[in-house]
Amino acid sequence: MLADANTSSHDEGSGAWARPVPTRLGEVLVALALLASGAFFASLAALLDFGRVGLPGPAFFPFALGIALCLLAGAILYQVWRGASGSGAIFLGHRDVVIAMLAMAGLAFAFERIDSYVVLGAFTAVLLILIARAAIWRVLLGVVLGMVAVWLFFGMALGVQLPTGDFWGLLTAWPSFGQP
Amino acid sequence: MSAFDHLMSGFAVALTWKSLLYCFIGCFWGTIVGVLPGLGPLAGMVLLLPLTFGLDPATGIIMLTGIFYGAMYGGSTTSILVRIPGEAASVVTCIDGYEMARQGRAGPALMIAAVGSFIGGTVSVLGLMLVTPPLAHVMLQIGPQVEVVLMLMAMCTIAFISGGSRLKTAAMIVLGLAVGTIGLDKLTGVPRFTFGNLGLADGLSFTALAIGLFGISEILINLEKSETIKAIQPKLKDLVPRWKDLKDSAPAVTRGTIIGFIFGIIPGVSHVVSTFVSYAIEKRFSKHPEEFGRGAIAGVAGPETANNATTGTAMIPLLGLGIPSIPATAILLSALVMKGVSPGPLLLTEHPEVFWGLVASMYVGNVVLLILNLPLVGLFVNLLRIPYGWLVPTILVISTIGVYSVSSNAADVWIMVVSGGIGYILRKFGYEMAPLLLALVLGDRLEEQFRTALTMSGGSYATFADYSSLLVIAVVVTLLLILQALAWTFGYSKSIADEAERT
Incomplete structure (x- = not known):
């Protein structure tokens, strides 16, 4: 909004090749990518030594983080499902x-x-x-x-x-x- | 040795021709990235990070810090002359700064912004100098469990107060920590997620990731809005403010310094918060609040002073505790670590020349910026005329060479490109890169200290709830609550930060 008064745009809106991607779909895809990343870290960490509860091994941290990432991605997906991301579109492919x-x-x-x-x-x-x-x-x-x-x-x-x-x-x- | 003696030894480092040259380069480049919309201090630091590899630690850190506070100075120029904030902390300056410029008073606005920045910056360096040594001393007395608690508190605070969705910020922090686990486990030497590739033993190149996630993604985002900027051109002779301007600005500068200094301690978006609080306070204290939004000079002086006063305070957690509180200091941390210098409590005893040289250089840098910004304002404004399409290849070539030069590995160029693409997509969907970068830097240490603390306590998790840890949590939470209450009192809310980030 601030830029409007003093700038003039060469391109029309979001660029010649840009295509609208529904925000909801994009949010879902990004959240799924995060879910996959979390699953990747957790599953590969599961192959390593967990150590003991009091003395965690090399698997403990990445496994816990992988699970946490999956949970957060799930929460984001839930938010999207509840309609928090709105019905707009984001232009990709400029x-x-x-x-x-x-x-x-x-x-x-x-x-x-x-x-x-x-x-x-x-x-x-x-x-x-x-x-x-x-x-x-x-x-x-x-x-x-x-x-x-x-x-x-x-x-x-x-x-x-x-x-x-x-x-x-x-x-x-x-x-x-x-x-x- | 007294603090004064140490400072003198710091000046001996900062006033060598080499340090002065790199301090000047840092300040100059910082001003440029501050002026250019879309290139903030972080991208500016990341892009020149590789240039520090051939330098000694003190000189390298002097240059990078110069970029950090130089960008804070430069950000005001575009806010005042073009009404486009050069970086997020200058959003508030647009309101009254541009109105002043429209009324033909761009010169006084720029002058007061520069002088306020100088005063705020210098006082905050004084604070850095006085607070860091005792803080480092306290830190030496406490164990790894407290360090873990501090790092977790920093991350929670970032997730809580940063702009955008808290859930997304938390996801970025966890992703950053997870990516940080790639490579050899520091305690056992077991390779994790390396797939037998020796090149991944040290983990993914931080430089490549930082340049990709921040620099490249920012360039790609900016490519979508190719704009020709029309700036108001002030004349040098118009820079001199009137007596009334000075009288109106003096209390605002004083208050801005105090606000910036206090708020600088908050992890995350302290510089942005401080400007909004400062503006609100100036409006509240003004005898003519109706002038705000119509070119009140206090509306420029307060926020500009505040955002520069945060720079010194933001360095305190890094240099005293070894914990970066904002992304810019995370870059400084990684630069120091690459040089074999560990910031934190031992920095003052093991590498005093780095700490005191940096402190002294920040005094010098603030003077350099004051001298640089006012006479050369015309030059910086003209930079806005360079078409973005010409800047893009220049920045990308520097980035590529920089990334490659770290370890002469072409795979790092790939990491930069891929992380740039990922960063672009994530940012398009409202994910912030700053928490990811902070977590990436802190991840290794968090895990190491977590496991060390458990080993030292014989496997008892109660160690994270001992007296010193609880004391740290209580102090941090109390401080944050007080600051939050202050911010709310003066009308600041998270939605304002979100709006600023979007702008």
Whole structure:
């Protein structure tokens, strides 16, 4: 409400790809996920040593926490069933959120496999093009300057060793690829 | 050595070029995250946490603490100029701060907010300096059972007073404690939930989880509301307040300091509560309550002072007891532990340079922030013009490198991404991440002390109800009841905190 007076929105409401999920359904799904997590901790802890009542073993704490989580998830489900969560909807799947999540998953996948600077540069470029909707020349300039800054700050100043992968090896070997 | 001698030795640490530089970086970054809506002190600290890995403990903690109180300063800027609170504690400042800005009095509002923040922050550091050593001394006399009771009390308080559903908060605390059990059991060395993976022996990376749950989820939430912000631009010459402004603000600053200092001890949302109580008290004490909501300077001075006065007090449980009471101090705890420094009663004897260096740096930092915030207010306001789409890749690249650099493990990047997605979903459905993070940090120690206490007492659970434990419970409950009564008296209720969180 406070933001309304001084901001103008680019996107309409909850974004182009966003779909409404009934709050009640979402609450149930989240509570079930918590229930499953509680069951996971309790069931696996049950395989460990419980120790004695006066001297609990490694299983005691996670088992008790797993049970407690199941009970709390059950209580949340009961609350939802009683209608405490209302009848509204929550929008999920906003375009920019989906793009950012997919880009981050790609980054995590390729980070160590390919040269990290190349991956981070590509990641930055994707987000600038698709989320910031920046012009290509700005993206290129931003990526090059950004990666130089990363190298100078993290690599040189702080001595952080980022994975190099075999991207450059493959690239330099590429012209002779397939030749005897 | 007297407290003064210790403080002087602290200044010897805080005034080295390295400490000053990192204190400045912390304060500067803190102000930026405070200014930028959607990036609070917590996300700011989490994002720069990896930068501390190459630093000594004192310098690292000085930088992170600088971010914490720097964000409190910065939060007022957007509240006053844009009517968007930079962080939850600045919600109240929007009411009269923005009205003042609309009347062409943004300069005095910013000036009084900065000076009030400086006074509140400095007095609270004085309190931190005087209260922590005796508290640590008392803590050394008591056993692990009392520590367990204290930690449980802290978690119960968070569940009771935090914004949103108490049930959901409790679920987040339990989930945090459960996730904290992943890895080798500290007492027996038995692996738990590791599935034979040696990488999980130390548990899930706290940095990756914290950045994911807080930083990434916050970015994803903010991506949904891409907005162009139009800010009122004050001129430097307009910053000087009138004599009447100073006269009206002085009592509000004094009261705000006392309120912030007292309320800072409450675990959870102390900084938010203190601002609402301060605003209500100012309105109650004002000769012209009808001016509140129409640009009363006391409505800016009181809450802004109060929220900064909580910063020093909030550090007392961490540094004196080793128990973080708010998420920001949980990050400080994890940073210290990563450095091999255990905050708590032994900190003052084993690493006095960390404690006194930090105290001294907070005095320095408050001066730095005062100097930084007023002349550079134009620069910080211009930051609001940077499209969020350009900030996102920058923040994500820093986060990824930071997470990876902790243990050079790409699996941590995955943990960050996945926990970011989970945090996003949980937050969409009203689950708070702060209790989860606090529990994650405290979980290990809670279990260890719980089992140690039982071992020491020969397996008797009565140890948790001995005289000292009951005394601690009585003191904490009494203190909380008094504070709650104070808050209610001045019209504060949990629904207000919920509203603030939503805003």
